[in-house]
Amino acid sequence: MPLPAPPPRFPHRPAPAAGAGGDRAPGPPPRRTRRRLLSALVPVLLLAALFGAGTAAQLSRDLPRTTLMTSIAPQIRIPGKAPALPWPRQGSAELMIEGLGRLGGSGSGGGAEPIGSVAKVMTAYVILQNHPLGSGEDGPTLTVTAADVADYEARIPLGQSLVPVVEGERLTQRDALEALMLPSANNIAHQLAIWDSGSEKAFVAKMNAAADELGLADTEYTDPSGYLPSTVSTAADQVELARAALRSPVFTEIVELPEATIPVAGKIRNYNDLLGVNGVFGIKTGSTDEAGGNLLFAARLTVAKRTYIIVGAVFNQPGTDTPEQLAAVNKVVRKLLTAVREQVKQFRLLDASPSGELESAWGQAVTVSPARPLTVVGWPGLTVPVEVTATPPSGRVRHGEVVGTVEAAGIRVPLRADAAIGEPSLWWQLTRRP
Incomplete structure (x- = not known):
């Protein structure tokens, strides 16, 4: 009487299907293949990290100062003919006014x-x-x-x-x-x-x-x-x-x-x-x-x-x-x-009208004007030295913000922006040079 066949050693594992020629299906990838994948992924991940850090750095940089350019001359002559003073007929005379x-x-x-x-x-x-x-x-x-x-x-x-x-x-x-x-x-x-x-x-x-x-x-x-x-x-x-x-x-x-x-x-x-x-x-x-x-x-x-x-x-x-x-x-x-x-009286040297331009590094520009007319004490024909001091802000500029001063004969008047300058675009911030 023949003996029964012995039970399979791994009853829970199905028998492998035979392929053409009776070959087995491929198993998991060998270790060196995984290493190649990791080698390829590391640079990509590093580039992504660097790009993210660079973007953050670009966006967090302080915006450059705006540039103030004015049409105000360094000297302005009070219009009119110089006064004819009653100088003595003989001898000599001299007159000056401190500060003028x-x-x-x-x-x-x-x-x-x-x-x-x-x-x-x-x-x-x-x-x-x-x-x-x-x-x-x-x-x-x-x-x-x-x-x-x-x-x-x-x-x-x-x-x-x-x-x-x-x-x-x-x-x-x-x-x-x-x-x-x-x-x-x-x-x-x-x-x-x-x-x-x-x-x-x-x-x-x-x-x-x-x-x-x-x-x-x-x-x-x-x-x-x-x-x-x-x-x-x-x-x-x-x-x-x-x-x-x-x-x-x-x-x-x-x-x-x-x-x-x-x-x-x-x-x-x-x-x-x-x-x-x-x-x-x-x-x-x-x-x-x-x-x-x-x-x-x-x-x-x-x-x-x-x-x-x-x-x-x-x-x-x-x-x-x-x-x-x-x-x-x-x-x-x-x-x-x-x-x-x-x-010797008070004369208007500058009107409260556009006298220059404020320009941002990203191309926006607005006019600037004295906050009020610049009036000085003097006389017709007097040439008055004029000094402009620029204090342009960084980044955006508010309408009416003080961006400098103009001074003559001891009188100082603020220069204000006639309009606002907004923030630069995201693209400009990302592509700006260091």
Whole structure:
């Protein structure tokens, strides 16, 4: 009896189907095939990661600043004919306004002339440069010596402007400067020179050195008081000196005093009779036979709620004596200051209209305009320097956003965008260069 067939070893696994020729179906891919697939996929995945990181980096970069270009000229001339001011028929004159410019002058072709006691402005300037004083300070003490008294007494017969002194008298530096500038004391000019430098010659050398530093090419000092006719200058030079001297608050305080009180002499009066007239607050008179009548002056001028300083000089006016000479120069100065007040006004330099363009790096552009008309104080014919400062923003720009400023004669006006600049396109952001 035959034995039964043994059961299959793997009853749960179906028998493989026979193919052509009885071959088996292929099994799972070998390992090296999988490695090839992974090798191909890694670069693709890396490229995808890099692209994603690059895209993120491009989109997160700050947008570049916009570019501001304007049609505003660096200088703008106020339309109209320059004012014809009542310059003196003889002698010389010069006028300027701080912060605005030179109004003009006359008689400059005559060269340097004696200036009398206007020379004391340089004496005070040198003293304050070498011995600075704060506002309201009295400074060190000068003691009057026997030599100072002898100098004072020697000047009396010559009819010079003096203040009395006695040996042993003690003057503060401020007392001495008040005596120098108000009643124009020649003996105090000499005393200050000795106190500062030991001799008049050494002090005069300092005066001329200071003149050179200030660019006073037509000025020569030979004494600290201006009594000698060999001390010469021009109106233009002395206006430059006055501008430098007025930077000292103490100097300005002193020349503005109508009177003061000092030891021995008592009350002293300022010889400048124009104080308070047409805004005049200084500076110095001067008169001799050779120099005629002279006034170096400063006056305040208020226009459009802003105060300006006029600095001027009128020199070498005729007269037979000091009162007549000073009356003549004062008459000219009054006329000049009246004319200046009539001519110096507020003028429109720029309208509040498109004056340039703001452009983005991605090609959008809008016009820009002053936020309001730019008005300045001046006079017809004055050329005004104009400065444009650009502060263009990055990225988008809002309508009305400030993108810069325009400034002239101390007046500053914002520049605003007349329309908005939007964000750049996604494509521009992705393809922009680093």
